[in-house]
Amino acid sequence: xxxxxxxxxxxxxxxxxxxxxxxxxxxxxxxxxxxxxxxxxxxxxxxxxxxxxxxxxxxxxxxxxxxxxxxxxxxxxxxxxxxxxxxxxxxxxxxxxxxxxxxxxxxxxxxxxxxxxxxxxxxxxxxxxxxxxxxxxxxxxxxxxxxxxxxxxxxxxxxxxxxxxxxxxxxxxxxxxxxxxxxxxxxxxxxxxxxxxxxxxxxxxxxxxxxxxxxxxxxxxxxxxxxxxxxxxxxxxxxxxxxxxxxxxxxxxxxxxxxxxxxxxxxxxxxxxxxxxxxxxxxxxxxxxxxxxxxxxxxxxxxxxxxxxxxxxxxxxxxxxxxxxxxxxxxxxxxxxxxxxxxxxxxxxxxxxxxxxxxxxxxxxxxxxxxxxxxxxxxxxxxxxxxxxxxxxxxxxxxxxxxxxxxxxxxxx
Amino acid sequence: xxxxxxxxxxxxxxxxxxxxxxxxxxxxxxxxxxxxxxxxxxxxxxxxxxxxxxxxxxxxxxxxxxxxxxxxxxxxxxxxxxxxxxxxxxxxxxxxxxxxxxxxxxxxx
Numbered sequence: 001x002x003x004x005x006x007x008x009x010x011x012x013x014x015x016x017x018x019x020x021x022x023x024x025x026x027x028x029x030x031x032x033x034x035x036x037x038x039x040x041x042x043x044x045x046x047x048x049x050x051x052x053x054x055x056x057x058x059x060x061x062x063x064x065x066x067x068x069x070x071x072x073x074x075x076x077x078x079x080x081x082x083x084x085x086x087x088x089x090x091x092x093x094x095x096x097x098x099x100x101x102x103x104x105x106x107x108x109x110x111x112x113x114x115x116x117x118x119x120x121x122x123x124x125x126x127x128x129x130x131x132x133x134x135x136x137x138x139x140x141x142x143x144x145x146x147x148x149x150x151x152x153x154x155x156x157x158x159x160x161x162x163x164x165x166x167x168x169x170x171x172x173x174x175x176x177x178x179x180x181x182x183x184x185x186x187x188x189x190x191x192x193x194x195x196x197x198x199x200x201x202x203x204x205x206x207x208x209x210x211x212x213x214x215x216x217x218x219x220x221x222x223x224x225x226x227x228x229x230x231x232x233x234x235x236x237x238x239x240x241x242x243x244x245x246x247x248x249x250x251x252x253x254x255x256x257x258x259x260x261x262x263x264x265x266x267x268x269x270x271x272x273x274x275x276x277x278x279x280x281x282x283x284x285x286x287x288x289x290x291x292x293x294x295x296x297x298x299x300x301x302x303x304x305x306x307x308x309x310x311x312x313x314x315x316x317x318x319x320x321x322x323x324x325x326x327x328x329x330x331x332x333x334x335x336x337x338x339x340x341x342x343x344x345x346x347x348x349x350x351x352x353x354x355x356x357x358x359x360x361x362x363x364x365x366x367x368x369x370x371x372x373x374x375x376x377x378x379x380x381x382x383x384x385x386x387x388x389x390x391x392x393x394x395x396x397x398x399x400x401x402x403x404x405x406x407x408x409x410x411x412x413x
Numbered sequence: 414x415x416x417x418x419x420x421x422x423x424x425x426x427x428x429x430x431x432x433x434x435x436x437x438x439x440x441x442x443x444x445x446x447x448x449x450x451x452x453x454x455x456x457x458x459x460x461x462x463x464x465x466x467x468x469x470x471x472x473x474x475x476x477x478x479x480x481x482x483x484x485x486x487x488x489x490x491x492x493x494x495x496x497x498x499x500x501x502x503x504x505x506x507x508x509x510x511x512x513x514x515x516x517x518x519x520x521x522x
Binding site: 048301304328330337378385 | 462469478480494497
């Protein structure tokens, strides 16, 4: 039986998921001890602006905090800053920290997030080569980018695309090239039709995207000067940003039976096979509320919602997490929104116009609507997302027709 | 108290169902009339700074035009994420054909 009144909850990871879990425990009147362990020295902050508003200089550090000193004090946490967890002992129910302290727990929430994949190529340690994960990364990148004339971004995923868009404004004296291994950017997320539309959006803003391209090495005398592709082409570069994806930060958990490279496996109540241990956010492999398949989602809204949800489970007992994943991405003056989680599809139905970046794309597998990506069209997206979230049966062939009112379709469910 | 209110619009100009943007002491505010009652709220989404006057009003909800956050017009509370922080709400008085809005937002608990 699960004891419903734990005395000590330990949260590993002080990003959005872990912090919101702590806050929700307190707002649900959990009065026991909470220990929060964070790898960074900084107070928890919001990451989405790092590739957008913050990088563009529109938002300052003070504007992207997730909590103030006073709010943090009011939570009455034992907060370890700049400390990593290095070992989890399930038998003793304790976490070993990088400072060699042992912390015993009644409940443990794993929320360690992601780390950026590295690119093991010659020249990767040259000056002027950055990646973007932390606020410290973003501060350094923003300062360097101001004077950069030739920027090369490696990877045209969402982070690479957002960074390209954020840095592209200004006087036009700055060249931005993006190197992408796939034949179409974001193809595995959005499909080729939408991926090509996104590529065109960047090209319209003067950003070059090199597809089917891989980087062989970076060259320079101390500081990066060139990016050499595997086909021999060379791109000038005084700033390189490596954005080749992320992986769950779970190396310290690798010996546990429910942990693999794919993440930390949890049930619908975000619980690992060990009844007192939960995983949330980027690292959690949880059952998709629509398909039941185990999925892992590296997006803000999932981290936030799972942080809130796990607090409810700890204070009130198991309850399935049913929120359908959602994320957004802002590039130039376009806002993309996505609901659902389609890992494969056999049909993409487009409503609207890809050429003017004003559309909804419906991802269908075996006649089942799994996900929708919107570019613009926020109002229609609001109705359309209900078709996914509530799995409302619709005539798929009707979706492209402007005369079909999505609001009415949603209201039928 | 009345000196803390300023006239911002004529009643006839604020019809039901539409969003009106204006400034109160330099702060962007939207006026909406819902169920006959005029509400005044901060005009900038608490999530990513979008202008809510370009969004949609539907029943009691204002929807952000950027990422679909929803806010209740009476309380300012978030009804749909990704926003997490409520909108500031301003007290409103209406009479003699004019709409008056408090210069300062209502305090939150």
